[in-house]
Amino acid sequence: MKKITYLLLLFVCFSFAQNTGKVTFFAKIENRNSDTLTIYGPKKFKHKIPVNKKGVFESSFDITEGLHQFNDGVESSMLYLKDGDDLKLNMDAKEFDETIVYKGKGEKENNYLAQKALSDETFEMELENLLEKDETIFKAALDKKKTDDLAKLEGNGLNEKFVGIYKPMILQESVMLLQYYNQKAEAKKTEGTQAASFDYENHKGGKTKLEDLRGKYVYIDVWATWCGPCRAEIPHLKKVEEKYHGKNIEFVSISVDVDKDHEKWQKFVTDKELGGIQLFADKNWNSDFIKAFGINSIPRFILIDPTGKVVKSDAPRPSSAALVELLDSLVK
Structure with a gap:
């Protein structure tokens, strides 16, 4: 930060x-x-x-x-x-x-x-x-x-x-x-409450909503292709994804790129071989999920539990040792 x-x-x-x-x-x-x-x-x-x-x-x-x-x-x-x-x-x-x-x-x-x-x-x-x-x-x-x-x-x-x-x-x-x-x-006030949902375009095709991921922890990365600090977190995120591969957690990246950069987002995800679930927010910064969490700067990370409740509304970044410490205490 x-x-x-x-x-x-x-x-x-x-x-x-x-x-x-x-x-x-x-x-x-x-x-x-x-x-x-x-x-x-x-x-x-x-x-x-x-x-x-x-x-x-x-x-x-x-x-x-x-x-x-x-x-x-x-x-x-x-x-x-x-x-x-x-x-x-x-x-x-x-x-x-x-x-x-x-x-x-x-x-x-x-x-x-x-x-x-x-x-x-x-x-x-x-x-x-x-x-x-x-x-x-x-x-x-x-x-x-x-x-x-x-x-x-x-x-x-x-x-x-x-x-x-x-x-x-x-x-x-x-x-x-x-x-x-x-x-x-302010963000902490949402912790312990039911998370706002989303239903966004999936890079692999179709749409994905939060409810599809019930039963697993969900670590969400809100980012954009133009955001330098967001891109800097990608190598760290890949390592975290690898560490918890096959465990009770899904990694979701939600792009807030504007519609005109949709193809840029698609190409970026492909070229950089981004893992996890790659989604494109329906109204960028004005998307309901983004507004529900009061997100006005990126990158922003959110952790949701298997029942859909917010664990951390402003979770540690992938580059922070605090993230692994947190996930190790929760994810099996």
Whole structure:
């Protein structure tokens, strides 16, 4: 969840960028995931840097000052680029966030961003447990995080424009996490009640309704082909499906793609060899099942018991160890 919020805030803040300029970017990456780095930035900026014969990534290019993002084909990290920056990055892709170190002009802001990603990762590891706590405890944890983040941002000689852009992000992050807590609390109210039903098109043909799956636990993944975080969960979901193959559970994926992307959904399911029961919601976000669970962001996971009652209305993700722990306690 934290990474989704992080990226949302990143793209929102692209709009604050104004000044243009030129930067030089050099990266030496051990165990690289790709032979190309891609820099994304304001005004739909996209710049690809291929690895050279020396095994490094090196390029000079024009930018609009502001927050950017570099992607190595598997993982991403934030950048702050301004005119005249001359950044040299060293890292090991096997320990992506942990090993990012910048040298050169612009290093302060970018090392701050790298360290912020690490502290966010630590907080994310605690988040699952915090979401189960009383609201007072959760708010206290958010306030501490916000205070710590602001202290590291201010008074450390960072570029004033950078501080001006990033401070509202920290404040907004706290607001969004509290909203997420409240959504989780609201979702819990459906737990123990009879789940809303669905009757959706099955990728294999015909239609499938929830009642067809009575007698088994049902783990539901609400997703869409355009959703990056949803796609990132697919390899983990496949492993969970394999672990519980033949046991008392069905895995159902419900796409909320719009009608015009119906063929895209069909092709995606086939090309990616998605398992489980693949369904297409009848009215995307306005489908009755989606509205019944108050789903307004994806991916979203739901666990229903063999009698059709909700066990978890906002269940752990496939990538979370908490999911296996939960399923091991229920599924035989």
